[in-house]
Amino acid sequence: MSLSLQEMESRIVRYGDLQPCRTAFIDAHTPGSDQKENFTIIGGGVSESADQHVHITDTPGFNIGAAGQPPKCRNSLHSHRTAEVFFVLKGRWRFFWGRWGNAGEVVLEEGDIFNIPTGIFRGFENIGTDYGMIMAILGGDDAGGGVIWAPQVIEDARDHGLVLGENGKLYDSKKGQALPEGVKPMPLLTDEELKAFPEPTARDVVPHYVARYWDLMAMAATEPAKVIGENGVLRDKPGFEVELLTRGSIPADPYATDRHEVLMVMRGHWTLRWDGGQKVLAPGDTCAVPPGLRHALAPSMTGEASLYRVRSTGDPAGATWQG
Incomplete structure (x- = not known):
């Protein structure tokens, strides 16, 4: 693709x-x-x-x-x-x-x-x-x-x-x-x-x-911090999962997934590469990556870099409060 x-x-x-x-x-x-x-x-x-x-x-x-x-x-x-x-x-x-x-x-x-x-x-x-x-x-x-x-x-x-x-x-x-x-x-x-x-x-x-940002940043030093999802810090299954990625936890090689993926940049500038070109994402930008597209991310500059990655799951979008 x-x-x-x-x-x-x-x-x-x-x-x-x-x-x-x-x-x-x-x-x-x-x-x-x-x-x-x-x-x-x-x-x-x-x-x-x-x-x-x-x-x-x-x-x-x-x-x-x-x-x-x-x-x-x-x-x-x-x-x-x-x-x-x-x-x-x-x-x-x-x-x-x-x-x-x-x-x-x-x-x-x-x-x-x-x-x-x-x-x-x-x-x-x-x-x-x-x-x-x-x-x-x-x-x-x-x-x-x-x-x-x-x-x-x-x-x-x-x-x-x-x-x-x-x-x-x-x-x-x-x-x-x-x-x-x-x-x-x-x-x-x-x-x-x-x-x-x-x-x-x-x-x-x-x-x-x-979940506090600096706690998540520490968790994401070497691998993505699972924020919301089955194994997340916040263990709900609301129909999507959320991870925090940093420069130390972003996968080095291109990857693809069969799920919808949305990238929401928190800090820093990130270069998104895929088969067809590359774009730079800035803080506050939102990018919808389609299923099946091989892509890679890397911070474009030195300094603090983080983004929230949201992926669809098969869970129903139902209630999260258990009481």
Whole structure:
């Protein structure tokens, strides 16, 4: 199998070319959340807005996205039915969870990765001093069928002109939009339904769902560090596996796999070579390598070099929280 330079470039989403959507979710007008930007890199993601740009539409069994936010901007409490994994590309972030966001929290630094348990309400905010970016891996081709919002998020959004229809689409009264005939507003979760959402503490979550970048860098000194997967530091099977690679652990010889592989550069510049050419990947770039393509990676410069490698697996993209 071979790819031309043009074909490979079409499978690379450059950090500098990312196109944001500022109206992706129901809290787009809510004060405190109205400056966030959502990016859909691979797959349809979970955006509720027709304005969302999708860079690569084909899904490899999972979705890749990102969120960019200025300091003090937060993403409102929501839940997913399948995996939502973040690693911090830039900045310092606080993740919090629970019905009201006060069941537990953890602060992540650059490179740290968080496999957020399914079925819990979660949110996050940039607590750094500059614009921050977190990269996301979402389980399943359809990313779990959308977002489940905490009731107060829907109520707050309605007060600021945004209504979510039961069809999962947003309607903005500030633009003169209204729910189409026959479409009802998304119903609020009842008190009985809310009881099904766990309220784990930080002690329940952090040791089993968070991996620190510098711990992984030490593990990846001579071989790839298995982060998420059957033998990973975080032992979930969410439909994909994640490894951290460094200059000391990248295979020297070209290799191929029968699975989809996505390369997400954390630090340094990496040269990707294959039968057909070579390209340089920079921090924040995302590359979708097709199954069967023999390829090799090598850092292009001296200094710190790391990337997250995500591969599809045969596991169903189901729940990860075991309780």
